[in-house]
Amino acid sequence: MTSTEPDPGQVAVVAFAQSRHARATEGLSEVEMLLPVLRDVLGQTGLSTGQIDFTCSGSSDYLAGRPFSFTMALDGVGAWPPIAESHVETDGAWALYEAWVKLLTGEAETALVYSYGKSSVGDLPEVLTRQLDPYCLAPLWPDSVSLAALQARALLDAEATSERELAGIAARSRAAAADNPHAQVRGTSPDAATLLADAYVTQPLRRHDLPPVSDGAAAVVLATGRTARRLTSRPAWIRGMDHRIEAHSPGARDLTRSPSTRLAAEHAGLFDPGAPPVDVAELHAPFTAQEVVLRDALRLGEGTAVNPSGGPLTANPVMAAGLIRIGEAAARIARGEARRAVAHATSGPCLQQNLVAVLESDGPAEDGSAAGGSAEDGLVKDGSVEDGQGGEGV
Amino acid sequence: MSNSEVPSGRGRGKEPVAVVGVGQTKHVAARRDVSLAGLVREAARRALEDAELTWGDVDAVVIGKAPDFFEGVMMPELYLADALGAVGKPMLRVHTAGSVGGSTALVAANLVAARVHRTVLTLAFEKQSESNAMWGLSLPVPFQQPLLAGAGGFFAPHVRAYMHRTSAPGHIGALVAYKDRRNALKNPYAHLHEEDITLEKVRSSPMLWDPVRYSETCPSSDGACAMVLTDRAGAARTPRPPAWMHGGAMRSEPTLFAGKDAVSPRAGSDCAADVYRQAGITEPRREIDAVEMYVPFSWYEPMWLENLGFAKEGQGWTMTESGATELDGDLPVNPSGGVLSTNPIGASGMLRFAEAALQVRGLAGAHQVEGARRALGHAYGGGSQFFSMWLVAADPPTS
Amino acid sequence: MDDVLTAPMVVEFPFTRSLGPVLSAFLTGLRERTVLGVTAADGRVVVPPTEYDPVTAEEIRDLVEVGQRGTVTTWAWNGAPRRGQPLAHPFAWVLVRLDGADTALLHALDAPEGPDSVTTGMRVRVRWAQERTGAITDIACFEPAPHDTPLRGRPTSHPGTFAEPVTSLVAAARLDYTYSPGRAQTRYLNALAEHRTKGERCPECRKVYVPPRGACPTCGVATGEQVEVGPAGTVTTFCVVNIKAKGLDIEVPYVYGHIALDGAGLALHGRVAGIPYDQVRMGLRVEPVWTEGGRHPDHYRPTGEPDAAYETYKELL
Structure with a gap:
């Protein structure tokens, strides 16, 4: 079924762009950080803002420290004449979900999705305490690293993982990021044994178990059916997408499992009988131990390459990191490196809320180099798109 | 898509969307008797009761509110997930400034229209008493x-520009405030219940931001509003008349830009035109029976009457002056008392949408517009830049 | 670019939180050294209690009193406590299942012997704060309870009523940010410090943005070419402010105007003074007045030129 012509309601990722994520952007305002990413993603499709039917973004006022911070970012879009536009106060993966639903209604054929976050302006672990239950949790100021450490300890106690396995996840992620010019933690990748020699940051977590603090932005263009084909020769079709939430309090949950991820994956069709194997998984696991939980929830086996981009352990621009997972998974498909990929995004303490998207190419995966292009190129452009125009009806 | 709850509906056009449940809290300056969870649950429970559904009947929750700094909780939907019965379900949070209540409803409606879900609970709230609105708006x-x-000072110069542009006489704003506050007396949920309101009292209230008087400004409220949206099958089972969505749209333009018309923003008129096109409306003044529009300062009624195509350019104030927008006029505007009487910011837009639905369901109680069949709900926010609207009707869409 | 302006930005507010019935009982209970939970529909005891069933979302109100000792279900060692956290010296974060409860409560464990003394499954007990106000911090922390054995049996029902119940709390919250206005606004602000107003021109639509924000909002492209505007401009519209704004030392009434500086593509906002407030009008020609040490103009005053015609500024409101 994956090699047949998609029906008109089918939606694909046709372009993806992201910034070079950094500990702190050099004095750029949010819109200054976002603008080149928007130009890049639109440039890949040849579409102008006016040819986009729907725009949706994700960001957080608390991250920026300013109310209505997203209104400034809109300056980068060029919303004139007025555009159909919406915003979610969470990771851009959910903005993509909103846009996907909009496209499924048939009211729009193309959508621009973007998100951004400058974690550097505040003290991120402290800022994130403000998203906890304001009566019984937030007054204790439990930082996000400590909460992740509680989850990691629960997994170690349950013998679901080991500190050595966690170090291995970190080492693998860093090695993978060596090929990703957008990643922040790159270059030499010490092996697990070397990493394990480090002292604890928040026991049982060591430095390598934590994501870097990152500033960054990402953008995706979605399109339906024939329009998607006009815009790229290799659309990454979204075969299913779903997200689920769990109880808020970490003390009310089994932190070693992620039933919401499992449920979302079921609804997204990840486990559909007869579906081809999953070649690539881009998981929004900012902490090493969370990858263990997610692999289990998504039933990923040895045949699936997890976070070949390096994942959030090598660049974690909060509010964009989830959208980047979808973009990275789509880019693998666009480059012919994967036939079927799963992308995951999370929100809230200890994986409270999870989104799963299943992406597929039209045909079988080719050899990694067949489609040409490097990680930097993003998606391959369609030669049939002329004069930078996206075709009629867009 | 392999969502097991619903068969794929692609290629069959959009699923019609019905409003089968509406609930709101009593809106007051400070709801000191409830937690944040208690506030949102009060509205949600009433919406479910109206629809005669239970928490278990809900497939997904879409929630909206204005800036998180108002309550000092970042992404409060995370904490509210259990309170709203969302555990194991999708929960989505929308934030589009003042228009958010409307946008949230539209995002929820799309889930039904796209046949992703059958029954969606949508909710918007603000508990402004947890902090201070002016602090939250202007850190x-x-x-x-x-x-x-201050907030009024941001809008008052645009009111002056409108008056200059249209030669509107100075008393029009007071007429709007007097009307909306009297309408609020018929709405048990409204925040302001000024039993002894008179036109003279409005006209002699202190001039805060000349040309805007105290009585022409909105209050600061705690409150929540919820709706249950469902598909055709859900509507067929519902015990009370549904409201059918015939059109919905969002439009945005930048905050400040060269050439912006802050008096009649193009995003507003484009948004209305899109909704009318979807609903097949060519003469809004004649074909629409009631309007719930976002009027935070009295003068925005005549301004929006023009922007939304109910009056010719420069004639909005004459329409207000003629009494056409009174509860018994030919186009009642804000029969609920509107934002001028109730303003839990994040919920204010959804209240407009919900009140429009109540009108066409015939369930608006004492502020019911006689025989209302089609109503417009309108919300806006930011620097007059974000717009969301829907048109609901008593009859289902034909196409 | 190291010359970009940055400054500390503090976001701080004492939020007032009303509690509702269940949280009121729970937090008043803590004040009275009593820990309450609530029984859910499936019989599980939830601590801290919620107003709603965690599974069905139905309202629940059956409060019970649970033990003040419990078992650690997971922990993490916090070697460098942060502002606001329960203990100032290194401690363990713990999830504790109190005796009689089926969910775990998050808090701090004071473990003076360090991380090696902390294990999952260890027994701990509540250490009450000396001064208790009805807040989660009335539990100062937990402390090890060696050789303790779990209490068996179901918790006892509790009416949840106390004398002088706590109905709200004040949650002070401070976050510290480092704000940077970005490159375009830095250029603008640096020029302002020299009492010059510099906008930036959009390379596509050629409009001049004052202040510049890094992008032309209608074209979605970066602005860069600096253009000095003003100093004089036209009041395009205004209001008269009659209420004193908090923290502003300006006598009312005063005029808050939209001012289109000559050469700018849109109006900026400022105070108009040097003229009686009731004589300010649309079209009035004004110029900026800086005061000693001020970066932004303190106000704009009339230039004495004839008023601008409406046609010349009607697009700049």
């Missing part, structure tokens, strides 16, 4: 001049 930012004039 001090280094290097910037402090806001010199």
